[in-house]
Amino acid sequence: MLKTPSLRVVFNSLGTIKFIKNTDNKGISVIISSKLIKKAVIRNKMRRRLYTIFCNFYKNKDIQPISGMIYVSRHSVLMSFEELERNFNDLLKKTQKNT
Numbered sequence: 225m226l227k228t229p230s231l232r233v234v235f236n237s238l239g240t241i242k243f244i245k246n247t248d249n250k251g252i253s254v255i256i257s258s259k260l261i262k263k264a265v266i267r268n269k270m271r272r273r274l275y276t277i278f279c280n281f282y283k284n285k286d287i288q289p290i291s292g293m294i295y296v297s298r299h300s301v302l303m304s305f306e307e308l309e310r311n312f313n314d315l316l317k318k319t320q321k322n323t
Contacts, residue, residue, distance in 0.1 A: 230244070231243070231244055232244070232245070232319070234315060234318045234319055236311055236314060236315040236318070237297065237299050237300070237311055238294075238296065238297060238299070238300045238303075238308065238311040238312055238315055239294055239295050239296040239297040239300060239315075240294070240295045240297070241292050241293070241294045241295075241315055241316075241319060242292055242293050242295075243290040243291060243292030243293075243319050244290065244291050244292065245288055245289075245290055245319075248289075249289070249291055250282060250289030250290060250291060251291055252274075252275070252278055252290075252291070252292050252293065252294055253292075253293045253294070254270070254271045254274050254275065254293075254294050254296065255293055255294065255295050255296065256270060256271065256296045257296075260296065260298060260301065261301060270296065270300070270301075270308075273305060273308055274294065274296075274308065274312060277308065277309050277312045277313065278312070278316070281312075281313055281316050287320060288320060290319050292319070294315075
C-alpha cells in the first residue's frame with residue numbers, strides 16, 4: 225500500500241498555507257477570494273507579487289521543496305510589498321521548521 229504524504233498547515237498574518245513536503249515538484253497556488261478583493265486587477269497583482277517572493281525564496285538555496293496552497297487573509301490586502309515579502313518569507317520558513 226502506498227503511503228500518501230500528510231497535509232500540513234501553517235498560519236501567519238499574511239494568511240494560511242497548506243502544504244506537502246518531500247515532493248518532486250515545488251510550487252504554490254495563491255487563492256484570493258473575490259469577496260476579499262473585488263477587482264481582478266488587484267487580485268492578480270497580489271498573486272504576481274507572492275509568486276515572485278516564492279521564486280526568490282527558493283533561488284540559490286538548498287531548501288526542501290514544498291507544494292501547497294496559500295489562502296490570503298484580509299490583513300494582507302493593505303500590506304506593502306516589503307511587508308508582504310517579510311510575512312511570506314516568515315511563512316515559508318515555518319514550513320521548513322514544521323517537520
